[in-house]
Amino acid sequence: MTGLALKTLLFDWRRFAPAAVAVGFSGLLVLLQAGLILGVFSLASVYVTKSSADLWVGFPGVQSIDLGRPIGGATELFLRADPRVAQVEPFYWGSGEWRTSRHGMVNVYIVGLNPAPDAMVLSQVLPTDLRAALGEPDAVLVDRADLRKLETAVGGLAEINGHRVRIVGVTDGLRALGGVNVIASAATARRLDPAIGNGEGAAYFTARLNDPAQASSAVSDLRTVGRQRGFEPMASKTFADRSVRYWLGESGAGVAFVFGSAVAILVAVIVTSQTLAAAVAASLKDYAALRALGFTIGALRAIVLAQTAWIAAAGVILAGVLAAILAVVARWEATPLIMTAPMVAGAAGLVALVAFGSGLWALRRVARADPAALLL
Structure with missing residues (x-):
């Protein structure tokens, strides 16, 4: 048949x-x-999945990386005191308005990170030369796909929250939900967003372990301390999945x-x-x-x-x-x-x-x- x-x-x-x-x-x-x-x-979890950190530590109950709230600087001390932790790095999150001539104000997310060559945040997508460029005052990176929306180009000048910045390079695959990602050093991010620079602390702390297999035990032990000190540790995959689930099911x-x-x-x-x-x-x-x-x-x-x-x-x-x-x-x-x-x-x-x-x-x-x- x-x-x-x-x-x-x-x-x-x-x-x-x-x-x-x-x-x-x-x-x-x-x-x-x-x-x-x-x-x-x-895209909601791109900062987590493109970084090499084993742990992310944020405000208790945070559902997505874009909903982060400042946590005290004492959190970093607890992380560094753990013998399983090899490296600790802050992650700053802010927002602002990028002024353009034709589209008016464009909502942007300001990310402040460590520009050192061995930094963990976005280590998979930021090569050494781009990190070095972020060390310059008021230097920022934007995604290549957002250049037209922002009416700018590499080497161009722009204004965020009334502050002048210079685009020193572009990234690939770092687009954002509901806005545009702007990558800067921690010092530049503090100047661009007053909420970052008011001394309340970083939105997150990231940590690399000596042995990634100890992530579960480290999270369990740090969670006990975090309940009293106002922070929540999460394995990287757990945090990435939580961010995606929030946007899929609750946003x-x-x-x-x-x-x-x-x-x-x-x-x-x-x-x-x-x-x-x-x-x-x-x-x-x-x-x-x-x-x-x-x-x-x-x-x-x-x-x-x-x-x-x-x-x-x-x-x-x-x-x-x-x-x-x-x-x-x-x-x-x-x-x-x-x-x-x-x-x-x-x-x-x-x-x-x-x-x-x-x-x-x-x-x-x-x-x-x-x-x-x-x-x-």
Whole structure:
């Protein structure tokens, strides 16, 4: 039956092509929606995932890195007193307004870090030369994708909160949710945002352990002290996951994004099922001819399901090609899009389910394939 189904599809491909296209685009939609959701909300944890610190210490109960509050400088003393800690580094978080000529004020997040070559924060994305450049007074870095929005270029001057800054370089992959990331040294960050420079302390302290395997025990011991001293230690992965979960489930933006994706996928399923059912309905005379040749209803149903399998395979291939093209375009345009092997496998499985579900829905029409219809 599989061979006959394939020959039927190839002979009458114009009739079934819309069904394959509908299946392919439903798979593409599923994959892109998932990739965009994961990519966009992964920006909430980019400072954690792009740093080499084993521990992050912040205000008790902080849900996301952008919600940090200053913690006392005594926190650093407790970290340095722990024999498992090899290095401690503050992380300053502030906000401001970047003045532009055409777009007015642009909301920016000011990140103050240690510009030393062996610093932990953003160690995976800031090379030594960019860190050295941050040591200059009023020097800042912005992401390459935000240059147009900020109306600036490398070497240009700008104004943040009324203070003049100079763009000494650009980063890649450090875009922000709801604003623009501006990277500066701790000293420059204090000058740009008065809330950072009022002496209340850093928003976070990061720590590198002598043995990363001791992260769980270090967090457990420091948490006991933190309950009394007003800080909460977290393993890096724990903090990154917490930030993403907050934006996905509690910020409102994540809920709206997921709900919109679910509606779009539902529409794709409906369109696919109706397209495939219409293709089967248009082939009723062909199925009637097969019944006249002695094929049973069960055999016709097997042919329809085999056709559905071929259509699903064609749709998966089409979705894969289009997804690869769009992934390249997204990377070129600095759009956060993440596609992993489990996501691709899940999308392919969902496409197969949509196709077979549509095929089962279309089986209702096969019973109408009466040889008497050939006489009409």
